[in-house]
Amino acid sequence: MPGCIAFGRFDDSFSLASLKAYVAEFISTLIFVFAGVGSAIAYTKVSGGAPLDPSGLIAVAICHGFGLFVAVAVGANISGGHVNPAVTFGLALGGQITILTGIFYWVAQLLGAIVGAVLVQFCTGMATPTHGLSAGVGALEGVVMEVIVTFGLVYTVYATAADPKKGSLGTIAPIAIGFIVGANILVAGPFSGGSMNPARSFGPAVASGDFTNIWIYWAGPLIGGGLAGVVYRYLYMCGDHTAVSGGDY
Template sequence: MVAFKGIWTKDFWRAVSGEYLATLIFVLLSLGSTINWAAGEEKPPPADLVLISLCFGLSIATMVQCFGHISGGHINPAVTAAMVVTRKLSLAKSMFYVMAQCLGAVTGAGILYLLTPAAVRGGLGVTQVNSQISVGHALVIELLITFELVFTVFATCDPKRTDLGGSAGLAIGFAVSIGHLFAIPYTGASMNPARSFGPAMIMLNFENHWVYWVGPILGGILAAGLYEYLYCPDPEIKKKLKQVFQKDSSGKYKEVETSVYLGEPEDIAIKSGSIHAIEVEKSEKKDPFRDSTGEVLSSV
């Protein structure tokens, strides 16, 4: 219960509802682009990959711009998992984010199912592995395109950078479009477990569905870990770790007693003008163990 203490706030539930609504709109609009209205013709044209890719990319860019300051604009369990491993969101709160994203995806896919004539509904955009490649290859494809997406998220929303300009939301949308242009023929280009879960639940088609969870989540975690801990580590965390671990006479690192408090994983600070807002909320003057009322804080 201590781990879940921090969820009982109005701001958190506003963020969760934002994730639900953003994912609902994203899935509804994006899956709509996969509907082939010429399916009833004698020789229906193939799916327009450029149309689908642009619709997915521009939809996610719009939702990030609309909901970034409310919930962080994850709209993707893989992004949420990346935030957890980089200590920007607690594990307890991430569970509610993922549930909201999946429920929003199911709702969006369900609305599209009801609005679309059965004759042209087809597979409702269910992601499927190309029969010419193996499931292992599909897993690698999903890992790579989600790696590209999550790395873009962290790079464009890095508060330590001073060279950024333009729209972070649009950059993220471009990353989604690029992944779709490349991977639609391979796997349908999920990049997002919730996006695959929604139509799969409505159509009750879960063939190789695990690929669209394992691949994106592994890709997101790998991208977040490499960016945060290898390529652009936080200098403050590095400084604190140096104070905790020191080399002994043999050259090995040894933990030493120190009064430095490394802290527990904190939640995303939603700041205006910062898309995805992946900064960690920091307070220099307050007791890190107590809130403004003097109540002892939990670890989430």
């Protein structure tokens, strides 16, 4: 049945089109992480190291939203513009990408995030900020926050990009995806950091060597993304829909 979870075939995952998709995911994730991490470093620079204030939070959220909008848009016609292991996981559970190809997407995204974080650290000469819990926020609260905001992100991806009924919504998908990330950072940033993306957290962790609570930024986004994929696919995408083509996802 179209849309069911599929492991995939090695010949498909190593085809020229698939290899191009992996490179596109690497580049898009590098672009996003460089801009996102760079915005946090830039705030530290211009504020003289002061703690993040409301204006700084807004600036960082806007930068992440703009950066993701571009990263998704430039990769959309090649790889689907996932730029996020949680998005890939949610799409795999909804049958929009095979498990095997999704694994290679993860590798490309994580490598892109690491390179992006290392490059921005090299260019600025400043310490790389990592995601972390604010004072008074426990691990459970952090995971739940990341589950909720990532659910919103992946649900938006399905509604605007992956659903065959999307129609004209497909043309604004990168904007909608960027907007929901920016909005979620405004909400979750002061509490869990508002990652929604294991690669966005993992790259800076590697660059800085600080893996404190990194599991939260894997568990929360993957649970949230997986739930969104299952809910949207099996609630709104009926079995008689044509599966999204491999050229899109």
